[in-house]
Amino acid sequence: MILEVRDLRVRLGSTFVLDGVSLSIGAGECVAVVGDSGSGKTTLALACMGLLPRGGRVVEGSIRFDGRELVGAGERELDELRGRSMAMLFQEPAAALDPIQRVGAQVSETLEVHGLARGPESRGRVVEALRDAGVPNAERILGEVPHRLSGGLRQRVALASAIVARPRLLFADEPTTALDPPLRSHVLGLLGRLRRETGLAVVLISHDRDAVARHAQRVVALRRGRAAEAAATP
Amino acid sequence: MKIDARGIVGFSILGAFVAAGALAPWIAPYDPTVPHDRVADALRPPGSPGFLFGTDLYARDLLSRLLHGARISLAVATASVALSATIGVAVGAAAGEAGGALDAVAMRITDVFLSIPRLVLLLAASAFVGRSPAVLVAFLGATGWMGAARLVRSEVRVLREREFVLAARGLGLSRAQVLLRHVLPNALPAAVVSATLGLGGALLSEATLSFLGFGVAEPLASWGAMIADGAKMIGTAWWVATLPAIAIALCVTAANLAGDALREGLPR
């Protein structure tokens, strides 16, 4: 098991956004998290990443990554894991990219922060990640600033930045909403390929029933912070 | 509305100073303008017998001067802030309600006034129009309304679209009636917040003007003028300039705390 969440209760301000949620996922698997807006899907991902917004707190429960308890872990420990072992693709690609920094710098940030690659090697990996994510002229956009790119392109840049360090677990929060159908299947195909080739575990947060049905082994349905788990037909 | 500690502290301090100023003629131990025994009693430090806060160069009791200073400084500041609030509400409501060209013109005028340094305009007023408290209040008021105008304008614009306003219009009330009876009462809290927050600025402006020698004329001594008196001796007879400075700082801080508390307690 790469990730094991047990009876997680998370408070945002004065409400319990998550009220006893459990989830587990192993290498190469895809678990979908579905539910209406406000049901706590994104909060679940944020809690696991240790990135709850101001006023958010894990009140009870356990989150284990590779057997290590994350609840109550120090910031430095979590910084080490983030990007390299666990990654997240955020819901709004436009909002999730730094509006001032260039694309190349943002995609390579994980590599830089963890000392995984520098200079030309880093550039190479960035280009590779962008190509994987479906960006045709990867080199050309390295120097671009996000707001000059289309929504779909931004989403792919964000995806590239999440997978560039070959993490073991990826939280994909609505990864296909900003994309048209051909790209949608490309991205989902990429995630599937990474699962098979690198053992990437994907927590797929999505409204897209089709995608869920096709890719997820299990489904966790959240309703007002509580979960009901069911298996999806493969 | 939550009870906010800052609000309580702020309003208490302000209230204390206002009360002190209002009661000054009765509670001040001495006449603020009359010097005592020039030789023996000049520049006595705080805590000297008979002079709780000491005396200045002309052997005048500082406590009495501080109390009377509170009177004039706070009176001018409060009156000007009331004037500012009135102008601000009028401009803001008209602009928010009328929209279009009138709104654009009003906003231009607001921008112009916002780009002029307040002190500079006050100096000009003092030079050309005079130095009476009335002139001071008028010009402080005329240079402090912009914040209130902007706040009230946005409140009015939002409120115009609300259901209860549309319902009132539907019942046949004229625009003016709707404005007065329904919109303005809801926009007033914004004006009150503006006024409270503006009090600090008005106090500092009045003090600065007095310090430079262009505020209210002697014998009415404002805190700013007291600081000017004590400025050169600040290294030795520090109390002459520092006590009024503390008074000003306390009042301005209190006004800001109170204003912040009000602003965050505003119903949304």
Next chain:
Amino acid sequence: MIARIHLRLLAAIPIALAVSALVFFLVEASPGDPSLLLLDPNASPHANDAQRAILGLDRPVAERFGIWMRNTLTLDFGRSFVDQVPVRDKIAAALPSTLLLSSVSLAIAFGLGLAAALASASRPRSALDHVLSAIALVLQSTPIFWLAWMAIAWLAVGWGWFPTGGTVSLTSTLEPGLHLLDRLHHLALPALVLGVAFAGEVSRFARGALVDTLEEDFVRASRARGASRRRALLRHAFPASLHSTISLLGLSIPYLVGGAVLVEEIFDWPGMGRLLVGAMVAKDYPVVAAGVVALATLAVVGNLLADLLAARLDPRVGVP
């Protein structure tokens, strides 16, 4: 780009004219005969009759206003009562000193204020944050002129670190290099006082902008990539929040100019402030009138420049 900058600064002209009009009405509002304010009390009656005609003092208000505005447009503000020097020249001589003082003070305020804001934002709600916010609040509530005199008493007179005023020491027979140093030495204390006083505003705006930006998704996304809190703050949140901070600062430029006037008077710094206050004491009204217009224009231009800078840094408008 340069053309665009100039175009926007032209917006200062109508405001300068509006201020001049305002001054005209202030003069008109004077109790007693306004024309007395504009005539040199020391000049001969003959000269004053001529002046009367030139300024149209016996004409109706509308005509007087027209003449006044025309004079403003041609930068003709008459001559100083004190020494007959054209007012325009006096202002031109004083303006650079004010610009120097204001710019250096602004730089100091920016540096101090940003440092404080970054320290606060990196540990929100901590003791450090509360202390810094409290200091900023008290600083903004304390009269600058008291701070200035305290600085003079302790740093200039007490410890002798700085001169007490003026721009140059009396021993002005220094070589050029030392001369510059001497000038800087004299600039230091007034700029420091004004800078520290203004730093409170800066830190308040910057902290607010930072705290807001820290909650944005892209900052969280950078942390999701492994960036530490510090890196996310300095590399992502801070640059993105600058345009907002500078925009707010622009609104405070008029306050800075007012502060400069005050500080110049206290430190005897030969800028617009000292010119204006001196003219008021000497009842040199042409200089007062022109000084007001000049200072207002300076504030407006500063405000506009800040807006331009903020727009340049705004990610939505585009950073090259």
